[in-house]
Amino acid sequence: MAVADTFAPRGRRSTSRWTRRCGLSWGPPRRQSLPPLRSSDATRFATGVLNVDKAAGETSFAVVNRLRRLTGARRVGHAGTLDPLATGVLPVLFESATRLAEFALKLPKTYVADIHLGFVTATDDAEGRLEPVGDPSDLATADVESALQEFTGRIQQQPPAYSAVKVDGKRAYRLARGGEPTRPAPREVEVYEARLLDFQTGPRAVAQVEVRCGSGTYLRSIARDLGQKLGVGGYLGRLVRTAYGPLTIGNSVRLEQLVEPDAVRDRLLPAEVILPEMERVRLNVEQEAQVRQGRPVRVLPEPAPGQLRAHDAEGRLVALGHTDPLRRTFVPEKVLS
Known part of the structure; x- marks a missing residue:
């Protein structure tokens, strides 16, 4: 938890910013438990989005990697990293859907988190060594609810020392692991809603909260800062991403349920499910052919200025683009194959 269209051929690892951010995986995987790809498998897989319920202890x-090996898909990526200890909704994008990752990152996310009070850790989560700060026994539910509301709206948030945020060109977690812990500069994030679901009082108090937020928000930072606000310290325990835009944990799938490529294909959702709301235009066959070649086309009725999504005659997503108000045309920017 916080895009160029560059894809590396099989056997060469891409180091593009897009690849690092969205989890694209290339080259031979490290896992040996899955069978090697057959040459006949290395064909284009279906385009779409898989709503995965990530298990604890597994990286995004x-x-x-596992899904790429299972399906033989040429392009696979995820839309927003979940920490290894976290569980819940992880959108995995296949083939042309990977081109929409930058739009998916703009969707709101919902988390349920257990915030442990009375202690802090260097990592701001349960992986670090516990250091006692204050006794939370006297805290009441109203105290936690009141403090939590100060972390809603557009706020300045300092990412954890152990995070992927860059400090002087280096990843903060690399500096921290190398004995140079540093706090990345605060940055603006947006928290749409934060509410207390449950509060267990006592010397090891735990506040269970639900947070709906925008991209780049660290729940570890909210846990740390809430504990600091209450004067007793705090760190993040269990974390579940329960929703990512329209994707919910209730309609997700665990990896162990997917034993063959068809099982993945049957669970794929249309690529447009990860797009925010924007005006749609419908293309006829001739217009679709032009758009697929990257050419602007005039569409009727004339769309309003702004971002647009273009669909073919059967309603399938063809491209994303914008309106050219002077030429009154739809200008494609990202074309799905």
Whole structure:
């Protein structure tokens, strides 16, 4: 938890910013438990989005690797990293859907988190060594609810020392692991809603909260800062991403349920499910052919200025683009194959 269209051929690892951010996986995987790809498998897989319920202890990159091996898909990526200890909704994008990752990152996410009070850790989660700060026994539910509301709206948030945020060109977690812990500069994030679901009082108090937020928000930082606000310290325990835009944990799938490529294909959702709301235009066959070649086309009725999504005659997503108000045309920017 916080895009160029560059894809590396099989056997060469891409180091593009898009690849690092969205979890694209290339080259031979490290896992040996799955059978090697047959040459006949290395064909284009179906385009779409798989709503995965990531298990605890597995990295988001490992999920992508396993699905790429299982399906033989040429392009697989995820839309937003979940920490290894976290569970819940991880959108995995296949083939042309990977081109929409930057739009998916703009969708709101919902988390349920257990915040442990009375202690802090260097990692701001349960992986670090516990250091006692204050006794939370006297805290009441109203105290926690009141403090939590100060972390809603557009706020300045300092990412954890152990995070992927860059400090002087280096990843903060690399500096921290190398004995140079540093706090990345605060940055603006948006928290749409934060509410207390449950509060267990006592010397090891735990506040269970639900947070709906925008991209780049660290729940570890909210846990740390809430504990600091209450004067007793705090760190993040269990974390579940329960929703990512329209994707919910209730309609997700666990990796162990997917034993063959067809099982993945049957679970794929249309690529447009990860797009925010924007005006749609319908293309006829001739217009579709032009758009697929990257050419602007005039569409009727004339769309309003702004971002647009273009669909073919059967309603399938063809491209994303914008309106050219001077020429009154739809200008394609990202074309799905």
